[in-house]
Amino acid sequence: MTADKGQAERTRVVYAVREIEERWQDYWEKQGIFRTNPDPKRKFYVLVMFFYPSGDVHMGHCRNYVIGDVLCRFRKMQGFDVLHPFGWDAFGLPAENAAIAHGNHPSYWTFDSIKTARQSLKLLGIGYDWDREVTTCLPEYYRWNQWLFIKLYERGLAYRKEASVNWCPNCQTVLANEQVKEGICYRCKATVEKRKLTQWFLRITQYAQEMLDGIDKLDKWPENVRTMQRHWIGRSDGVEVDFTLAETGEKIPVFTTRPDTLYGVTFMALAPESVLAETIARGTEHEKAVEEFRKRIILRPEIERLAATGDKEGIFTGKYAVNPLTRDRVPIYLADFVVAAYGTGMVMAVPGHDQRDFEFARKYRIPIKVVIRSPKSEVRSPNDLTEAYTDVGVMVNSGPFDGTRSDEGIEKVIAHLEQQGSGRRVVNYRLKDWLVSRQRYWGTPIPMVHCPNCGVVPVPLDQLPVLLPEDVKDYKPRGKSVLEGVESFINTTCPVCGGPARRDPDTMDTFVDSSWYHLRYTDAHNTDLPFRKSEADKWLPIDEYIGGIEHATGHLIFFRFFTRALSDLGMLSVEEPCLKLHTQGMVSLNGVTMSSSKRVGVWVGEFVPEHGADVGRLAVLFAAPPEKGMDWTDDLVTGVTRFVNRLWRLYEDNPGRVQFERPDTGRMTADEQKLYIRLNQTIAKTVADCEGFQFNTAIAAQMEFLNDLAAFGDRDSAVFKFALGQLIHLLAPFTPHLAEELWHRARPDAGSVFAERFPEADAKFLLFDEMVIPVQVDGKLRDRVSVPRTAGEEEVKAAALRSPGIEAFLAGRAVAKVVYVKGRVVNVVMTKETQ
RNA sequence: GCGAGGGUGGCGGAAUUGGCAUACGCGCUGGAUUUAGGAUCCAGUCCUUAACCGGAUGGGGGUUCAACUCCCCCCUCUCGCACCA
Numbered sequence: 001m002t003a004d005k006g007q008a009e010r011t012r013v014v015y016a017v018r019e020i021e022e023r024w025q026d027y028w029e030k031q032g033i034f035r036t037n038p039d040p041k042r043k044f045y046v047l048v049m050f051f052y053p054s055g056d057v058h059m060g061h062c063r064n065y066v067i068g069d070v071l072c073r074f075r076k077m078q079g080f081d082v083l084h085p086f087g088w089d090a091f092g093l094p095a096e097n098a099a100i101a102h103g104n105h106p107s108y109w110t111f112d113s114i115k116t117a118r119q120s121l122k123l124l125g126i127g128y129d130w131d132r133e134v135t136t137c138l139p140e141y142y143r144w145n146q147w148l149f150i151k152l153y154e155r156g157l158a159y160r161k162e163a164s165v166n167w168c169p170n171c172q173t174v175l176a177n178e179q180v181k182e183g184i185c186y187r188c189k190a191t192v193e194k195r196k197l198t199q200w201f202l203r204i205t206q207y208a209q210e211m212l213d214g215i216d217k218l219d220k221w222p223e224n225v226r227t228m229q230r231h232w233i234g235r236s237d238g239v240e241v242d243f244t245l246a247e248t249g250e251k252i253p254v255f256t257t258r259p260d261t262l263y264g265v266t267f268m269a270l271a272p273e274s275v276l277a278e279t280i281a282r283g284t285e286h287e288k289a290v291e292e293f294r295k296r297i298i299l300r301p302e303i304e305r306l307a308a309t310g311d312k313e314g315i316f317t318g319k320y321a322v323n324p325l326t327r328d329r330v331p332i333y334l335a336d337f338v339v340a341a342y343g344t345g346m347v348m349a350v351p352g353h354d355q356r357d358f359e360f361a362r363k364y365r366i367p368i369k370v371v372i373r374s375p376k377s378e379v380r381s382p383n384d385l386t387e388a389y390t391d392v393g394v395m396v397n398s399g400p401f402d403g404t405r406s407d408e409g410i411e412k413v414i415a416h417l418e419q420q421g422s423g424r425r426v427v428n429y430r431l432k433d434w435l436v437s438r439q440r441y442w443g444t445p446i447p448m449v450h451c452p453n454c455g456v457v458p459v460p461l462d463q464l465p466v467l468l469p470e471d472v473k474d475y476k477p478r479g480k481s482v483l484e485g486v487e488s489f490i491n492t493t494c495p496v497c498g499g500p501a502r503r504d505p506d507t508m509d510t511f512v513d514s515s516w517y518h519l520r521y522t523d524a525h526n527t528d529l530p531f532r533k534s535e536a537d538k539w540l541p542i543d544e545y546i547g548g549i550e551h552a553t554g555h556l557i558f559f560r561f562f563t564r565a566l567s568d569l570g571m572l573s574v575e576e577p578c579l580k581l582h583t584q585g586m587v588s589l590n591g592v593t594m595s596s597s598k599r600v601g602v603w604v605g606e607f608v609p610e611h612g613a614d615v616g617r618l619a620v621l622f623a624a625p626p627e628k629g630m631d632w633t634d635d636l637v638t639g640v641t642r643f644v645n646r647l648w649r650l651y652e653d654n655p656g657r658v659q660f661e662r663p664d665t666g667r668m669t670a671d672e673q674k675l676y677i678r679l680n681q682t683i684a685k686t687v688a689d690c691e692g693f694q695f696n697t698a699i700a701a702q703m704e705f706l707n708d709l710a711a712f713g714d715r716d717s718a719v720f721k722f723a724l725g726q727l728i729h730l731l732a733p734f735t736p737h738l739a740e741e742l743w744h745r746a747r748p749d750a751g752s753v754f755a756e757r758f759p760e761a762d763a764k765f766l767l768f769d770e771m772v773i774p775v776q777v778d779g780k781l782r783d784r785v786s787v788p789r790t791a792g793e794e795e796v797k798a799a800a801l802r803s804p805g806i807e808a809f810l811a812g813r814a815v816a817k818v819v820y821v822k823g824r825v826v827n828v829v830m831t832k833e834t835q
Numbered sequence: 836g837c838g839a840g841g842g843u844g845g846c847g848g849a850a851u852u853g854g855c856a857u858a859c860g861c862g863c864u865g866g867a868u869u870u871a872g873g874a875u876c877c878a879g880u881c882c883u884u885a886a887c888c889g890g891a892u893g894g895g896g897g898u899u900c901a902a903c904u905c906c907c908c909c910c911u912c913u914c915g916c917a918c919c920a
Binding site for chain 2: 350359635
């Protein structure tokens with residue numbers, strides 16, 4: 001044990017904890033306890049989100065892994081064939097940044113981190129099938145990223161386009177929408193800029209509707225994640241209306257969900273990034289001012305743009321658009337509040353009925369028209385308005401539609417537009433195609449070749465993997481891809497014409513790696529395919545997926561998308577990767593979230609040698625329900641340490657008394673029967689709580705039962721001995737080392753405790769013979785009566801009315817009625833006194 | 836602004852889903868043991884009261900024999916999205 005450095009002595013584990021824990025960890029490994037059955041009869045796939053090496057392993061990470069391990073061991077003992085794999089999300093910037101800082105290869109740092117992390121997980125006694133370990137930075141893994149990328153490309157699901165994309169100036173790479181939160185890079189917190197670049201995208205939008213509909217079936221997912229995903233996909237139904245440019249008749253399609261306000265359009269607004277914005281003022285007196293505005297807005301960092309919400313800015317282009325319904329001419333503006341990536345990047349503005357348009361119109365003195373009248377308020381002059389009216393009302397100043405309710409008007413106007421050929425129903429999604437190119441080194445090379453003659457050509461599948469070159473002198477990104485500067489890599493020949501060509505210089509977003517790792521685990525060593533359908537079908541869908549809430553709209557979207565796409569490719573039989581998801585809360589230390597990179601945390605490598613794995617496991621499980629955040633405290637450790645110590649002493653004090661044969665339940669003393677019932681209650685509670693993901697209350701129930709056992713007098717009772725045996729099995733998922741030790745002490749010749757069956761409650765002995773019924777008078781607790789469990793309603797009511805404690809409350813008053821809820825409560829309701 | 840989820844002792848948290856509020860643990864108080872500290876064990880610990888009574892689940896109102904739980908209004912915290920037309 002570690003010597004204490006002058007601090008007050010704290011509660012310590014009283015037994016030789018490390019010796020015991022190491023013994024059984026070695027034993028499990030040698031016995032192959034957690035090796036997967038390749039032909040599962042009752043399969044159970046427990047998956048924890050894999051580890052992104054970014055430093056040491058802290059208790060925050062471990063909460064995730066411990067929960068998975070408890071489930072794995074619990075289900076295994078229930079007779080399931082469990083798949084519980086682990087791997088390393090090993091590509092990515094932390095490794096590259098470390099390499100830049102220390103001057104060695106990213107793989108050095110990566111494998112060093114993995115080694116430490118693997119050791120930490122083994123220290124905690126997490127039971128993985130290490131035979132199926134995957135490491136995404138190895139060619140054995142990433143070649144299949146490339147293989148899948150080409151398959152998606154062949155299906156039209158991977159494509160290249162020029163777009164205004166998120167650029168992180170610190171990481172020197174582009175980012176997906178999902179990796180930008182509030183205009184800030186999710187990784188380094190730098191302010192993200194916009195750049196116009198040609199990049200690779202995955203056509204996730206093709207699955208937008210399917211993924212949205214699929215959420216309905218994910219009823220075992222946390223509600224907040226489902227809501228977040230619905231919002232992220234963001235379906236909106238509307239119509240695309242063709243306005244035209246007054247001079248040329250060129251079409252300007254705009255998306256709107258409010259065609260009922262079409263008569264109220266008084267100007268048009270273009271996003272500065274839109275194509276039309278570039279050309280509209282060209283060659284006119286407005287050109288200079290418009291160009292200046294456009295460039296300024298485009299270069300404005302995202303964060304400033306977000307902060308500017310409410311303060312709108314724009315410029316008149318000198319041009320006019322024609323409203324297809326009214327033939328009105330309205331001025332066209334560039335406006336900073338129009339989102340380029342949504343709809344067509346151009347909007348019709350109705351200041352009377354849209355708050356943003358209203359603010360803009362007021363600022364630039366554009367007329368405001370009222371075309372929807374609120375049913376409540378009187379007609380007012382547009383000049384008197386203080387805000388836009390956005391609710392339902394009656395259409396006015398709208399020609400033939402006057403008098404129509406605006407919500408019905410939506411349909412009527414659409415029908416009219418469709419008839420006249422100037423509009424069509426469309427559905428818009430907020431979800432954007434997934435930008436997967438990255439200009440960094442430590443990732444999967446995109447397996448594409450750019451040939452001057454043949455264009456973009458995929459690398460033939462039999463030539464994969466395209467290896468990430470190792471002879472790189474400089475990982476430092478300088479605004480373009482690192483691989484661009486590696487001559488030996490970038491220069492190649494065209495697979496089609498054989499002429500000189502260049503490789504794609506970018507690497508893939510690491511979220512590609514994690515989009516299908518759950519499938520690779522089912523067939524981790526396949527050298528011909530990413531995985532066989534037959535193997536994936538054996539295990540999918542994942543039965544319990546456990547990870548952080550921070551992945552709600554990132555990884556968990558991508559991973560659903562991949563599952564659907566691969567299902568369409570015929571590689572899989574399921575459409576959803578996991579039907580049950582559990583997101584666990586963060587662990588903080590003194591109020592600060594644990595973080596490897598910030599070096600805030602309780603480190604497994606330090607904690608376990610001092611307190612033991614079982615104590616660490618109990619601490620994260622007992623502190624709070626899994627989905628809630630928790631603060632790590634020394635007091636928490638004190639509590640669970642006392643628990644394991646008391647357990648240890650209980651078995652030390654009762655050598656040779658542990659039994660596994662069920663006692664003769666026909667011949668029990670009253671005390672024995674009570675203990676036996678308490679045992680069964682504890683078993684039932686533990687099973688229900690493990691299934692319901694409430695490990696904190698499962699442990700509380702076990703603590704209570706330990707208190708019962710400690711207080712039990714007759715140590716030679718067969719029931720007591722049996723309870724000692726059953727408790728070992730109940731403890732096994734939570735404190736596996738202690739349980740295995742106690743099991744082997746009781747049964748030296750037996751195999752692992754994890755080959756035993758988890759206890760099942762004896763249904764005949766779940767309730768006490770006597771039940772204690774609280775008696776209320778007018779809803780207030782006044783007494784309790786003890787009656788036989790078999791007592792009928794009348795018997796219980798009579799006993800309640802006889803109970804001495806309520807006498808005083810009944811005196812001189814009349815009973816109006818007596819309510820009895822079976823087995824729960826009696827409430828004596830008195831007549832209202834008139835005083 | 837929109838959306839989701841919370842608010843229960845000194846603290847972390849329970850409460851069979853409308854039926855004994857505060858399980859379990861920490862802390863605290865007293866006692867036992869100990870040279871002493873730590874550890875351990877026993878008793879107690881929502882507030883108020885000598886006790887009974889009374890009061891208490893963010894605040895206010897309602898439904899009900901009965902409300903932490905259901906309904907309405909308000910306050911507050913956390914998270915997500917954020918000018919999405």
